[in-house]
Amino acid sequence: MKLKDPKKTELIYAATLRLVKQHGLTALNMAAIGKEAKLGMGTLYVYFKSKEELINSLFKHLKQLNTARIYSSVKPNAPFKVNVKELYDNYIFNRVNFYEEHFFIEHCSGSHFLDKEARKLDESAFTGVFELLNRGKSELLVKEIDNALLIAHMMGSANELVNFCMQQKIKINKSFLDKTFSLCWDSIKK
Amino acid sequence: MKLKDPKKTELIYAATLRLVKQHGLTALNMAAIGKEAKLGMGTLYVYFKSKEELINSLFKHLKQLNTARIYSSVKPNAPFKVNVKELYDNYIFNRVNFYEEHFFIEHCSGSHFLDKEARKLDESAFTGVFELLNRGKSELLVKEIDNALLIAHMMGSANELVNFCMQQKIKINKSFLDKTFSLCWDSIKK
DNA sequence: AATATAAGCGAATAATTATTCCATAATTGA
DNA sequence: TCAATTATGGAATAATTATTCGCTTATATT
Structure with missing residues (x-):
């Protein structure tokens, strides 16, 4: 079986921080995080449930x-x-x-x-x-x-x-x- | 014809401030503002275009x-x-x-x-x-x-x-x- | 008082965005 | 090498929320 990649969590964190800095917390959305982290939407939900x-x-x-x-x-x-x-x-x-x-x-x-x-x-x-x-x-x-x-x-x-x-x-x-x-x-x- | 009621603007402002203090800017939405100000949704758009x-x-x-x-x-x-x-x-x-x-x-x-x-x-x-x-x-x-x-x-x-x-x-x-x-x-x- | 005009309302619609789903790919363990 | 299992990606769906629309009501003006 395939294991979760711990680096992906960091990737998601980093993307979130960049986006919040650029556009504010109010504009933060999952599609943007996925794109910024270069991950699919679904992948985000493997690492976080919401x-x-x-x-x-x-x-x-x-x-x-x-x-x-x-x-x-x-x-x-x-x-x-x-x-x-x-x-x-x-x-x-x-x-x-x-x-x-x-x-x-x-x-x-x-x-x-x-x-x-x-x-x-x-x-x-x-x-x-x-x-x-x-x-x-x-x-x-x-x-x-x-x-x-x-x-x-x-x-x-x-x-x-x-x-x-x-x-x-x-x-x-x-x-x-x-x-x-x-x-x-x-x-x-x- | 009926004129805009300047008090309504204040009502909307006050409702918005209460809501943001209570639940944060991220949770602010028009339906909630209408309810809090005791005004219809449509009325909000008479006073503000968005x-x-x-x-x-x-x-x-x-x-x-x-x-x-x-x-x-x-x-x-x-x-x-x-x-x-x-x-x-x-x-x-x-x-x-x-x-x-x-x-x-x-x-x-x-x-x-x-x-x-x-x-x-x-x-x-x-x-x-x-x-x-x-x-x-x-x-x-x-x-x-x-x-x-x-x-x-x-x-x-x-x-x-x-x-x-x-x-x-x-x-x-x-x-x-x-x-x-x-x-x-x-x-x-x- | 009659009329015209715009306010007032909230249901309907449009737009946005979170979440799920499914097909595919990757990786572990046997 | 082969299953078995789970990650991955993004399209489809669900949920939320902004905005519009059509109707009713109020009130300035004549």
Whole structure:
């Protein structure tokens, strides 16, 4: 008997991401995915039982990938500010280099497609930053403002900066990261 | 002859906003809008020639409303920091009190529905802030960073803070606005 | 009050898009 | 090599949803 080809799943995922980036989630349809992935319509239904399952499956896959990527290079023993900068750079870098993925994630979050499991996954990604900020407060380096607000502030800023750069086709380099990090650091430092 | 009822347009707009907030833009359809607005399907097409036109029309309407609301109370002669705070408060207040509207706007922005005119309108909303920041720089109060980046930073922060509060059902009061404004001000001040 | 004109409605139709089905091809295991 | 099984592709079908149509109703104008 013939076995499923694991590469086909990736092909379908990649095609979906490209299409959503180009035409938005609202315009996404199975025929287009098939064409973009160079697969027959029927093949899509071998790998996913419905459009909804395809979207949920891809969403969960991306969430897991991204959480892992952000924290990977942070060294616990480094000075506080160094760690914050490392995390900041990772976060921005990640968002730029996997822009399609984040675009997809954001548009799914406000759609009716996601099931409960996917929505739960969406929340738990920031425990690492939480702990880092607590350390900053104990070292008297960070303002005494609720961590959730500090995170929302920094994340919101970073997301919007990346979106702006992508729209304007501005390349993000070290100077950009240093400049915009100064905005973030000055805002949270005591 | 019978004249169009301007209230019907508002009814349709309001129904659309409720539906998009509840089920997302992807699930929006004309039958649902008719039902929610308590109007017949055909009536929708008296007021709008297509679903696309409805969405674009509502988008432009909201953009104009919001631009006006944000700048309305700003007094040109006040000190720079006072103006920035006024704008900040207005912006947050606006986003909280017209959450449905902003939810709709954001989801449209990433969809394939918007025409060129609507997309242009989307950009021009920040000329007022642009000029204010130039004033801040000339008074040596603001860092020498590209205005577009400063705006993306502040707007991103504000948007995410509001989203967070709405999700957690946190009420926004004066103390919240003062606390979070300190984040923004400290980040851009020289 | 009569008339003309357009609003208002929702069933019927058209268009789009998800899903299934079937013929064919490929691959595993015997 | 030969079944047996399942993937593959795309045409056919089903389901959903946008749009039109023909009728009724309301109301501005005379």
